[in-house]
Amino acid sequence: MPARVLNNPLKNPERPYLAIGLEGSANKFGAGVIKHLEDGSTSVLSNVRHTYITPPGEGFQPRDTALHHREWALKVINECLVKANISMHDVDCICFTEGPGMGAPLQSVALIARTLSLLFNKPLIGVNHCVGHIEMGREVTGAHNPVVLYVSGGNTQVIAYSRQCYRIFGETLDIAVGNCLDRFARVIDLSNDPAPGYNIEQEAKKGKRLLSLPYATKGMDVSFSGILTAIEAYTYDKRFRADGLPRNSEDQDIITPADLCFSLQETIYAMLVEITERAMAHIGSKEILIVGGVGCNERLQDMMRIMAEEREGKVFAMDESFCIDNGIMIAQAGLLSFRMGFETPLSKSSTTQRFRTDEVHVSWRA
Amino acid sequence: MASSSLKLISTATLISQGAEAKVYKANLTSDPSDPPVLLKHRFRKGYRHPTLDASLTRTRVSAEARALLKCLRAGVHVPGVRMVDVSEGVLAIEWIHGQSVRKLLPGGGEEEPEPEPGSVESLEEYGTPVDALMQLIGQEIAKMHLADVIHGDLTTSNMMLRHPSSFDPQRPTTELVLIDFGLSFHSSLVEDKAVDLYVLERAFSSTHPESEPLFASVLKAYEEAMGKDWTPIKRRLDDVRLRGRKRSMVG
Amino acid sequence: MSSNPDWHTITIHVPFASAKHAEIALQAIQVDRELQPHAVKRTLSVEDDVLIATFDTLTVRLARLTVNAYLENVDLVVRTLQEFGPIAAQRPAPPS
Numbered sequence: 001m002p003a004r005v006l007n008n009p010l011k012n013p014e015r016p017y018l019a020i021g022l023e024g025s026a027n028k029f030g031a032g033v034i035k036h037l038e039d040g041s042t043s044v045l046s047n048v049r050h051t052y053i054t055p056p057g058e059g060f061q062p063r064d065t066a067l068h069h070r071e072w073a074l075k076v077i078n079e080c081l082v083k084a085n086i087s088m089h090d091v092d093c094i095c096f097t098e099g100p101g102m103g104a105p106l107q108s109v110a111l112i113a114r115t116l117s118l119l120f121n122k123p124l125i126g127v128n129h130c131v132g133h134i135e136m137g138r139e140v141t142g143a144h145n146p147v148v149l150y151v152s153g154g155n156t157q158v159i160a161y162s163r164q165c166y167r168i169f170g171e172t173l174d175i176a177v178g179n180c181l182d183r184f185a186r187v188i189d190l191s192n193d194p195a196p197g198y199n200i201e202q203e204a205k206k207g208k209r210l211l212s213l214p215y216a217t218k219g220m221d222v223s224f225s226g227i228l229t230a231i232e233a234y235t236y237d238k239r240f241r242a243d244g245l246p247r248n249s250e251d252q253d254i255i256t257p258a259d260l261c262f263s264l265q266e267t268i269y270a271m272l273v274e275i276t277e278r279a280m281a282h283i284g285s286k287e288i289l290i291v292g293g294v295g296c297n298e299r300l301q302d303m304m305r306i307m308a309e310e311r312e313g314k315v316f317a318m319d320e321s322f323c324i325d326n327g328i329m330i331a332q333a334g335l336l337s338f339r340m341g342f343e344t345p346l347s348k349s350s351t352t353q354r355f356r357t358d359e360v361h362v363s364w365r366a
Numbered sequence: 367m368a369s370s371s372l373k374l375i376s377t378a379t380l381i382s383q384g385a386e387a388k389v390y391k392a393n394l395t396s397d398p399s400d401p402p403v404l405l406k407h408r409f410r411k412g413y414r415h416p417t418l419d420a421s422l423t424r425t426r427v428s429a430e431a432r433a434l435l436k437c438l439r440a441g442v443h444v445p446g447v448r449m450v451d452v453s454e455g456v457l458a459i460e461w462i463h464g465q466s467v468r469k470l471l472p473g474g475g476e477e478e479p480e481p482e483p484g485s486v487e488s489l490e491e492y493g494t495p496v497d498a499l500m501q502l503i504g505q506e507i508a509k510m511h512l513a514d515v516i517h518g519d520l521t522t523s524n525m526m527l528r529h530p531s532s533f534d535p536q537r538p539t540t541e542l543v544l545i546d547f548g549l550s551f552h553s554s555l556v557e558d559k560a561v562d563l564y565v566l567e568r569a570f571s572s573t574h575p576e577s578e579p580l581f582a583s584v585l586k587a588y589e590e591a592m593g594k595d596w597t598p599i600k601r602r603l604d605d606v607r608l609r610g611r612k613r614s615m616v617g
Numbered sequence: 618m619s620s621n622p623d624w625h626t627i628t629i630h631v632p633f634a635s636a637k638h639a640e641i642a643l644q645a646i647q648v649d650r651e652l653q654p655h656a657v658k659r660t661l662s663v664e665d666d667v668l669i670a671t672f673d674t675l676t677v678r679l680a681r682l683t684v685n686a687y688l689e690n691v692d693l694v695v696r697t698l699q700e701f702g703p704i705a706a707q708r709p710a711p712p713s
Contacts, residue, residue: 070689070692070693074696074697074700078700087704088701088704088705089704089705089708107649108693110648110649111645111646111649111690111693111694111697112693112697114644114645114648115641115642115645115693115694115697115698115701116697116701118641118644118645119641119697119698119701119702119705120701120705346644346648347648349648350648350649350650
């Protein structure tokens with residue numbers, strides 16, 4: 001088979017490049033500064049984030065989230081510049097999340113980005129949030145050409161790179177897995193601090209019963225609304241004990257919130273691992289990269305690792321500073337496209353709630 | 367103590383390992399004149415909770431076996447079922463001597479080295495022109511949908527042409543066989559049939575060059591075989607085509 | 618622009634620290650279209666160092682909502698300019 005010689009279109013820079021990235025598509029506002037050096041390496045100069053945490057039982061609404069971002073953005077941006085030991089004059093471009101995400105929060109961040117761009121006369125770079133996750137994942141883990149499982153509160157996709165496009169192989173047919181987790185956390189009144197998914201994970205460790213839940217994979221796709229309905233229904237089951245305790249010494253056959261968390265995790269993560277495995281088999285890939293907030297979950301990482309080992313593959317995952325939405329990933333993806341000559345004209349710098357990962361022209365890869 | 371299914375696997379030849387199962391060629395008896403069988407073993411997945419794993423395996427093996435039997439009863443060309451072991455996750459089906467449609471069409475053998483002359487399995491060898499092949503595909507899928515069986519993973523890899531040597535030389539014929547019913551399910555819904563066709567359309571366009579006229583022939587034959595059921599399915603197929611591109615992501 | 622007497626008109630003048638800042642605010646804010654362009658008409662302009670916005674809206678409720686949203690945006694731009702303006706002024710921007 002003739003080998004295809006792939007020339008990387010992105011050459012090493014002739015001088016160091018700096019970019020600042022601003023992220024605010026959901027309830028986290030993040031700002032980060034990244035540096036691309038002449039030897040082709042990348043350095044994270046700073047990565048600062050503030051999360052809008054709602055009381056238990058409540059989700060975050062667009063209006064309040066936008067308000068949170070407007071309150072915290074300037075502080076976070078300043079801290080980010082101080083930590084990076086640079087001034088806004090030093091950056092080559094200002095990157096911001098163009099979409100997808102929640103309308104009002106996205107728009108607030110874009111407004112700041114535009115103002116800074118005009119004030120400091122710096123190019124504006126609109127970035128796709130999902131591509132940000134992928135590029136940061138590749139950079140941090142060194143994964144070569146993995147199947148990417150992107151799982152967060154707003155997205156669930158299985159992605160593989162092909163000819164300058166991040167192709168979506170499989171995705172959710174209804175809600176994102178993180179959304180399913182967040183909503184379930186509200187049903188059982190779990191704290192949202194630091195994140196609902198994290199608290200479900202801790203609670204699940206105490207669970208013992210595997211309750212039967214609808215397992216919903218359809219080929220390469222998955223769906224979660226059926227499972228959410230089913231797991232909520234268990235809270236009306238007469239065996240459910242909201243405090244996790246039996247009523248008396250005879251009360252053996254009970255269902256605790258921990259059992260629900262355990263059952264939910266085992267089922268939804270098995271589904272995600274299955275569709276990832278399908279993509280791997282289809283493409284013939286041996287690498288998996290997990291990105292997005294739900295990717296922080298250790299049980300998901302473990303399950304993925306077990307599957308990978310059975311196929312002689314490898315899992316690449318990151319810690320929460322990069323898994324969870326952040327500004328540095330926007331800076332990274334933004335700077336890559338800027339160095340290939342991309343720029344977002346001011347008049348085209350509005351944001352959008354819908355922005356598919358495969359709509360981006362990945363010019364910086366062969 | 368290994369079950370008889372597992373013992374059978376231990377003497378079989380591994381052909382491939384997909385995401386879901388390992389596939390083997392095996393002999394059910396020691397008589398060499400008996401045809402071989404294809405063994406599909408849905409082995410234990412270590413990442414799944416054992417209870418979940420066992421339940422999924424049971425459900426999927428029995429669903430696949432049931433779909434095959436339903437197709438056979440309805441006259442759809444599928445491999446015959448030889449043995450089912452639901453608890454071990456093993457399904458033994460008729461070994462089809464032939465070639466996948468994917469390999470017989472241009473574009474399907476891309477990843478493989480050029481075959482030597484004389485060893486090529488080509489469409490000519492099968493005596494079936496491309497257009498006739500597309501018609502056969504449309505007809506088989508129609509028969510299957512009329513029996514309310516949804517394949518769930520229609521691709522050109524999941525259809526085979528029986529090799530001419532399988533037939534009586536006095537009356538040579540051609541037969542298109544649909545295989546791999548691992549994702550199949552029962553449904554009478556127009557939506558599911560339309561999606562089944564859409565999956566095939568996508569598979570055609572991502573694997574074979576200039577696939578539009580090919581798939582159009584498939585649909586033509588499907589339309590003729592479906593009769594009055596065609597119109598609602600066609601309408602829904604148009605919807606599904608639009609939907610596929612517009613599925614939105616809300617961050 | 619509609620001068621229909623049934624519509625409601627509000628004009629807002631916001632002074633800035635400089636003409637340049639007012640111009641920046643205008644350019645940053647005008648990128649986003651109004652959510653209901655058939656019911657809300659917006660005009661933005663700069664006179665000296667003042668940003669002038671005129672809204673013609675179909676209903677009083679829309680006038681209130683539109684003005685609230687506009688002021689939130691102006692507030693954000695103003696605070697950004699306040700925070701970063703001095704630093705930006707220290708080093709004049711090189712010719713683009």
